[in-house]
Amino acid sequence: MAQEFFDIFPLCSRRSHEAVGPGAISFAASMVGITHGPVLWIAEQRQNEHLHPGGLIQFCDPGRLLFAYGKTHMDVLWIAEEVLRSKSVSLVIAQLSTDIGLTEGRRLQLAAEAGRATGLFLLPQGMGSNAAETRWHCAPIHDCNNSDSTLFDWRCIKNKSGTTGQWIVNWNDTAHHINLVAQTGQRARQQAQAG
Amino acid sequence: MLTHFHKNAQRIYCLNRKAEKAGLSRDMSFADARAMYPDLISDLADPIGDLGFLRVLVRWAERYCPFAGVDGTNGLLLDISGAAHLFGGEQAMLDDLFARFQRAGLSPAIAIADTRGAAWAMSRYGQKSHYGSKQQSGAIIEAGGSLPALANLPVAALQLADKTIHSLRRLGISTIHDLSQIPRVTLTRRFGASLLLQLDRASGAQPDPIELQKHQVGFAARMTLPEPIGLSEDVLGIVGRLMHAICKKLETAHMGARRLRLSAQRVDQNTVYAEIGLARPLRDAERMTNLFSRSVEAMDAGFGIERIRLEVIEAESLKLTQISHIDKKAAASDALADLISRIGNRVGFENIVRYLPAQSHIPEKSFLVAAAAYSEAAENWHPAGERPLSIFPPESIGATGASPPQYFRWRNMPLTLVEAIGPERLLPEWWLDNSDWRSGMRDYWRVQTKQGRRLWLFFTPQNPNWFVQGEFA
Missing domain, CATH: 1.10.150 (DNA polymerase; domain 1)
Known part of the structure; x- marks a missing residue:
């Protein structure tokens, strides 16, 4: 189980990935946290909602992030492609409000290959392009048996080269990595075995 | 005598002393003047050329004092405070200035x-009486x-x-x-x-x-072509050659370009422009030429371009640095700067930004948003308590009680509270007027809902109301 997760989780480089759901931003932030070097975060023209460096700091150094705002959907895709191709950043995150078409998705995938970078596209629920390597559904969850307040439910709902799955994880903000949290049922069993 | 077109008539712009003595004056209609003296020698005025000449004089006048400038359309202004004694006093300086002008064939009023x-008054109007005397x-x-x-x-x-x-x-x-x-x-x-x-x-x-x-010393280069050209590769090739010339000039002046303009004059006498900005001062011909490629391709060459001029609009000082082949960090930051330039030229430099820390406990003001091209990445980030990952303008949830509401609706989602940690009381900055904080102090709570969402709520005790301002995931 754990093996499967760490096979796909630090999202593989030279590919474009997608994340949907209410926890997509923290998914992207933890991706930033486990990589190195500058990261470009692209969004459509300044929205009301934006990242807060005070919250970002538990995932990564906010100074590593550059933000680019495109006027239109096409601008965002253009910037994403340009940056993926440029070989000067290793991770590109783009927040989109409309779907990526087949052609655009494929272009972005090719750009990621050419620039040896990882692309991560944050999309509204239910959207996505066929060209993406993996697609994740992310949501924060609450577990009444677990006092930990930073649990996430990450589901890989599309994987081009492997199986999909569902994992409960949390972010370790001192060691800067993702911990896999055993699910309630399994934990009960483990405790029974130990007891 | 020189004339110009002003107030719907050809008028006298400038005249020599002989004409003045004959009764002519400035701004007199040229037709009247010619009626009085049919053998008047006249020519059209060239104000732009005059300005150029004045600029030359300004540079020459810097031999007297460092503060010299053009004043209006026909004057030089020299701030000689503290400089007169170098020439043996004000009178001596004046005589010297006058003598030099006269030797050049000019008759200035000083x-x-x-x-x-x-x-200004004395030089323009004061000396009329002296002219005749001696x-x-x-x-x-x-x-x-x-x-x-x-x-x-x-x-x-x-x-x-x-x-x-x-x-x-x-x-x-x-x-x-x-x-x-x-x-x-x-x-x-x-x-x-x-x-x-x-x-x-x-x-x-x-x-x-x-x-x-x-x-300012300008950095520009131009090329006139024997035959008009129309292919974007050809234009780029010429831009490359001009760029090399400009970069050489920039290097001797220890300057770097920040903004460049390319103007291409077409065969039909129209001029098309392309402008690029740079994320940092630069004098690397190849990198700058590459940045032009997108706008040159978008250029409409019409029937062909016959003259190309490239000029630096904004230049900043750029010191010579030791070039090193091992310094990978510099190469990486160069690549990033080029990337910022490329993006900035498409979406505008104000749209590519980075966060900088700011000294404020107000959550929405605890960071600055600065254009990436004009700022350096900051490293001194300090966590100021638990802050959400994303914030947005406060959204009311319609609750009024002093303790966090057990059930509430936010963005059309019914949410049930499981745990609330707080309050963290933040006071408005009374020394600044901020309309968002008019409702007084805020008690912030970190709220875990049964549905999973972790929200950042605040309560305004002076004006009872609950708002959602951020989300932790």
């Missing part, structure tokens, strides 16, 4: 005064003596609007002395504050700061 207004290089007004010295000059010497001069003349006030005799209150009531301001500036009662525009 005045030295302790205010700019007085010097050789005099110019006028010097002693310190503090501006008003008596200007007393006999016409009011026009105060650089007033035409309308004001006319109405003053109609009132019988023709000299500055007349003007200074009138009670100030009545003058202000009739003509507004600007008239007295000009008078006070000339007399030294009001400060008149001098701002001189330093003429």
